[in-house]
Amino acid sequence: xNSVTQMEGPVxxxxxxxxxxxxxxxxxxxxxxxxxxxxPGEGLQLLLKATKADxxxxxxxxxxxxxxETTSFHLEKxxxxxxxxxxYFCALNQAGTALIFGKGTTLSVSS
Amino acid sequence: DGGITQSPKYLFRKEGQNVTLxxxxxxNHDAMYWYRQDPGQGLxxxxxSQIVNDFQKGDIAEGYSVSREKKxxxxxxxxxxxxNPTAFYLCASRMAGRGNTEAFFxxxxxxxxx
Numbered sequence: 001x002n003s004v005t006q007m008e009g010p011v012x013x014x015x016x017x018x019x020x021x022x023x024x025x026x027x028x029x030x031x032x033x034x035x036x037x038x039x040p041g042e043g044l045q046l047l048l049k050a051t052k053a054d055x056x057x058x059x060x061x062x063x064x065x066x067x068x069e070t071t072s073f074h075l076e077k078x079x080x081x082x083x084x085x086x087x088y089f090c091a092l093n094q095a096g097t098a099l100i101f102g103k104g105t106t107l108s109v110s111s
Numbered sequence: 112d113g114g115i116t117q118s119p120k121y122l123f124r125k126e127g128q129n130v131t132l133x134x135x136x137x138x139n140h141d142a143m144y145w146y147r148q149d150p151g152q153g154l155x156x157x158x159x160s161q162i163v164n165d166f167q168k169g170d171i172a173e174g175y176s177v178s179r180e181k182k183x184x185x186x187x188x189x190x191x192x193x194x195n196p197t198a199f200y201l202c203a204s205r206m207a208g209r210g211n212t213e214a215f216f217x218x219x220x221x222x223x224x225x
Contacts (some may be wrong), residue, residue, distance in 0.1 A: 018159040027150065032211040034213065036216075040218065041219075042176050042218055043117075043194065043201055043203075043216035043218045043219050044215050044216040045216070046214075049211070049213060051211040089153065096207075098159045099144070099203070099205075099214050100156075101146075101153050101154040102153055103151065103152060104153050104154075
C-alpha cells in the first residue's frame with residue numbers, strides 16, 4: 001500500500017540556518033504530494049503541494065520538488081526563523097483515498 | 112468565514128463512558144476524515160466519508176464509530192471499547208474525487224480519560 005517516510009526529528013537549528021527535511025514515498029501511479037505544518041495545540045495547515053512529477057511547490061520561503069525518479073519530496077528553506085518552529089508533515093494522496101501522512105518532524109529554531 | 116470547526120477543544124471522559132466529538136464544516140466539501148494523533152506516531156486514519164450516508168474504516172477504526180447524515184457534519188464517537196482513547200483528534204475535509212486538492216483541518220479535540 002501507499003506510505004510516506006520522513007526523517008526522524010527533532011531537528012534543532014540556529015536562526016538563518018539552512019533547513020532540509022527528507023521525505024520519500026511509496027505509491028502506485030502518480031500521487032499528489034503535500035507538506036503540512038502544525039503549530040503547538042493546533043490543527044494542520046497546508047504549507048505547499050505538488051501534483052505531478054518535477055513540479056515545485058513553494059510558500060513562505062519553503063520549497064519542495066516532486067521527484068518521481070527518487071520518489072522524494074524533500075522540504076527546504078534557505079534561512080529559518082524562530083517562528084518556523086513547528087511540526088512538519090509530509091503527505092500523499094490519490095483520488096478516492098484519504099491523505100496518508102508521515103510521522104512528522106519537529107523543528108526547533110533558536111535565536 | 113468558511114472553515115471546519117471541532118468542539119470541544121478539551122474533553123474529559125471517565126473510563127467506560129462513550130463520548131462524541133463534533134466536526135462541522137461549511138466549505139461544501141464532500142469528503143471528511145477523522146485522524147488520531149499520538150506523540151511520535153504521526154496522524155493515523157480512523158474513519159473517512161466520501162459522501163453523505165457512506166463511510167469507510169481507516170487503519171485504526173476499532174473502538175470508534177461515526178455517522179454522516181448531513182454533508183456538513185461528521186461526528187466521531189469514542190466508545191468504551193477503545194482501549195486507549197487519550198489522544199489528540201483531528202477532523203479534516205476536502206473536495207472529493209480529486210487527489211490533488213488540499214485538506215482543511217479543524218483545531219483538534221484533546222480527549223483525556225480520567
